[in-house]
Structure formats: C-alpha cells, structure tokens
Amino acid sequence: MKFNNDMLRLYAVTDRHWTGEQTLYEQVRDVLMGGATCLQLREKDLDEASFYEEAKNIKELCCLFDVPFIINDNVMLAKKIDADGVHVGQDDMACVKAREILGPDKIIGVSAHTIEEARIAKEQGADYLGVGAIFPTSSKDDAEVLGIKRLKEMTETVDLPMVAIGGISYDNCLLLKDTGIDGIAVISALFGQKNIKQATIDLKKRVDALYETMHTCLTIAGSDSSGGAGIQADLKTMLANKVFGMSAITALTAQNTTGVTDIMDVTPKFLESQIRAVFDDIYPEAVKIGMVSSKALIHTIVEMLKHYDAKHIVVDPVMVATSGAKLISDEAISTLKEELLPIAEVITPNIPETEVLTDMEVKTVEDMEIAAKKIYDTYHCAVLVKGGHQLNDANDYLYNGEKGTWFKGHRIDNSNTHGTGCTLSSAIASNLAKGYTLEESVKNAKTYLSGAIGAMLDLGQGSGPMDHGYNI
Numbered sequence: 001m002k003f004n005n006d007m008l009r010l011y012a013v014t015d016r017h018w019t020g021e022q023t024l025y026e027q028v029r030d031v032l033m034g035g036a037t038c039l040q041l042r043e044k045d046l047d048e049a050s051f052y053e054e055a056k057n058i059k060e061l062c063c064l065f066d067v068p069f070i071i072n073d074n075v076m077l078a079k080k081i082d083a084d085g086v087h088v089g090q091d092d093m094a095c096v097k098a099r100e101i102l103g104p105d106k107i108i109g110v111s112a113h114t115i116e117e118a119r120i121a122k123e124q125g126a127d128y129l130g131v132g133a134i135f136p137t138s139s140k141d142d143a144e145v146l147g148i149k150r151l152k153e154m155t156e157t158v159d160l161p162m163v164a165i166g167g168i169s170y171d172n173c174l175l176l177k178d179t180g181i182d183g184i185a186v187i188s189a190l191f192g193q194k195n196i197k198q199a200t201i202d203l204k205k206r207v208d209a210l211y212e213t214m215h216t217c218l219t220i221a222g223s224d225s226s227g228g229a230g231i232q233a234d235l236k237t238m239l240a241n242k243v244f245g246m247s248a249i250t251a252l253t254a255q256n257t258t259g260v261t262d263i264m265d266v267t268p269k270f271l272e273s274q275i276r277a278v279f280d281d282i283y284p285e286a287v288k289i290g291m292v293s294s295k296a297l298i299h300t301i302v303e304m305l306k307h308y309d310a311k312h313i314v315v316d317p318v319m320v321a322t323s324g325a326k327l328i329s330d331e332a333i334s335t336l337k338e339e340l341l342p343i344a345e346v347i348t349p350n351i352p353e354t355e356v357l358t359d360m361e362v363k364t365v366e367d368m369e370i371a372a373k374k375i376y377d378t379y380h381c382a383v384l385v386k387g388g389h390q391l392n393d394a395n396d397y398l399y400n401g402e403k404g405t406w407f408k409g410h411r412i413d414n415s416n417t418h419g420t421g422c423t424l425s426s427a428i429a430s431n432l433a434k435g436y437t438l439e440e441s442v443k444n445a446k447t448y449l450s451g452a453i454g455a456m457l458d459l460g461q462g463s464g465p466m467d468h469g470y471n472i
C-alpha cells in the first residue's frame, strides 16, 4: 500500500494496557469499524512469538478494511509479515536503515520532536512524521510537551506530512485547527474508551471538522412569522445544507399557514445598510433573493449586488404565496424583470410566475420548455421552471441557454407545502456556495426538498411547513 496523506487523518495506536473485557483484536476491529484511517500496532513488552501471531491477525483485519497496518519499532517483524510499514522513534532503528530493509514502497514514519529531527527524517526518506507530545499524556510519562505553537513551527518549516500525537482527545482536538497537520494519532482517546466503536465514530467526525471550511450564503427576503417560508425557511435550509446563512430582510409579514394578515416593508435605506453590513464583513459566496415587494427595494438590491460584484445570485421571483396572498406590487414586476433578472445566475419561477414573466399560458410540459427558453432569451439568465403547480407532478425544467434538463421529482402526497419555493431556491444557493455546478446544485436541492416534504410534518390549520431539519 502506497502512502498518502489522508491515511493520517485518524491514526489509531494500540496499547495493550487498556484491554480488559475485550481482546486487543476486538478493540482494533471496533476502531476500524468506527473509521480509523491507519492502525499502528505498538507492543512494548510482548515476546517475539506472540507479537508475530498478533501482528499477523491484525494485519489481516486491517486488510479487510483497506487501512494501512504499521508496526511500531520492530522493522524486522514488519519485513517478516509484510506489514504496510513501520513507525520508528528517535531511539529505534534509523530511518535510512529501515528504508534499506523495507524498500521504497513501504510506509515509514518517524517520531520527531524538533525541527532538526524532522529535517533529518525527511533527508532519510521518511513518508510522514509523528510530532508530539502536543499535550501532556498518560501513555508516555517522560514525553516533553511541545504545545501548539511549536507544532505549527514544524509544519511551516518542514515539508513532510505530519500527524500530531500525545494527549489528544475528543475535547481538545479542535485546538489543532489551522496547525497544518494532516491528522491526529491517538491511543487512550480510542482504546481507553468504554464504547470504542462509538468513540472512534465521534472522534472521526470531530477531526474531519478540522478540515471543513464553512461556506457562506446570504438571503435577501421577507420574514415569515410562522417560520415555514421566507427568511426563516432560508436560514433553516442553509443550516441543514451545512452553509453559514446570513440575512437582509426586505419586509416583515404577519403570516401563518392560513394566510398573510399584514406586511411592513423596510425602507430602501435600511435594506441597503443590512446588505452593506453583510458584504463588508463576511462576503457571501452565494445570494438568494426572495420576496421583494416594491420597485425601490428591488432597485436597492440590484445596486448593492452590482456594487459588491456578488456571485451566484439565485432569484426566486416570489409573487403569490402558497396560501394565495400577493407578495409583490404590480408596478414592481417590471423592475424585477428589467433590473433583477438580468443579474441572476438562475431564477426559479413556479408556473403562475412563469406565465407572468412570459405573457403566455403554461398548461403542458411543452409549454414549460417553451417558456423557459423565452425567459432565457429575454433576460439571459438560466431558469428553473418549477412544476409544483397545475401539472400533477413535481418535475422541474432547467434551461441554461445551451441545453434543457428535466429534474424529475416524485410527487409526495402531502398538502403541507408552505415554503417549498423558498426552500428550493435557498438549497440551490447553498450548493452553489459550496462550489457545485448549477446542475448539481439543482439536483442536490431537489433531493433535500423532497426529504423535507417527505418527512410529513403536519403543523397549523392551512398548508403547513416542512421539516427543514429532517436530515440533521
């Protein structure tokens, strides 16, 4: 097995000291089932014959999980049983010698505590370094504690994959963010736990989080007091799609599942202040626009998005709520068409909105295709015509100027669809923020939406909201 950096992500090192009800073999099996990415067999006092037997069995187990099997210290044993590699300390066999014995294809790791030791290991052909002890540790009581600052100096100075070791636990591992390491090596954080498999699953999630970057998305829309549509649906959708959601509110609505009883627009000036506050600080990687009721507010949005050169603009041209309430003034529709649509990457009208935008009746799937092309030709933005209305399916048609694609959905027998349009457009924007293409974003968004409708939440007396958090 050839070395690659991902192997170091969650590197498990055995310690017989922790075995009790379970044998070491069973413990290793649990660690592998939990998602460890590398296994090092570390035996300090075992006789050669038992070490050989143990190593052979654990090697087979690792092979089943396609996880590299590394032996600590004992290069000759590694050679004899054809292990994937060895890990040598400063007092063990030198790296050059180990390389001579094992050849170029085996993995060799070296423990390093100083930049000098790290440089030498690199010269001698090490594949990776184990750097520690990062924190005080019970597994090696004579170990000097390096701390995070010196760890960072090592990763910045020596160009070799590094795994941090020593005293790393579930509680402190996030402190290693941005230190430049490729993973963590642990003993007691796995083998010292009651439920080893669960501890491994939990720690793996935690260490994966060290490498995730949070993507950002802004919604410019109206507030829905009942929480199922508008800003509230958008932010919940962004959370469920694992992006950081921000908001600029265009209007407050007094609304529930049976209808809208009152609307209060913010002033254009206040909308501008919100958009500036967001862009000046946390620049959003995508922007979703929902309910905007007046000419002046649309104008402000367009001006601001142009000013900040906003990326990935998704416009849901909200005109009428699922409950039937009108959410845009007639005169604003022309501003929406002339100013907002041309700066959008994609717009997501439902069938009634498509009819307004094209001045044509949309009754069939062919009509949807013709209308989509007409919208593209007029506004030069991609368009997703949503089929949730009139036509008795849940198929949406995307046209991007070059080709048309049908996204077929399975229609769910659920009348609780308050906020479906808001949710779909926010999920598309979230996916664009994460770097997916438009086609992939629509596909992922539809999958998410179908799950939220399919969770069959049933709240309120009208067309109720969906369960945005069904996947969390």
Ligand SMILES: Nc1ncnc2c1ncn2[C@@H]1O[C@H](COP(=O)(O)OP(=O)(O)O)[C@@H](O)[C@H]1O
Binding pocket: 322, 349, 350, 351, 386, 387, 388, 389, 393, 394, 395, 396, 409, 410, 411, 412, 413, 414, 417, 419, 420, 421, 422, 424, 446, 449, 450, 453
């Ligand atoms: N009952 C349903 N089952 C599955 N998907 C649906 C259902 N109703 C609507 N959808 C989907 O929800 C999204 C929103 O569609 P639509 O209801 O047409 O928009 P809007 O909420 O803006 O009126 C579309 O992707 C549509 O296909």
Ligand SMILES: Cc1ncc(COP(=O)(O)O)c(N)n1
Binding pocket: 221, 222, 223, 224, 229, 230, 231, 253, 255, 290, 291, 318, 320, 321, 322, 327, 417, 418, 419, 420, 421, 422, 423
């Ligand atoms: C504030 C606000 N914005 C948008 C909608 C549209 O809802 P739907 O997604 O059901 O079309 C809504 N009902 N309220």
Ligand SMILES: [Mg+2]
Binding pocket: 316, 318, 319, 320, 350, 421, 422
């Ligand atoms: Mg809608």
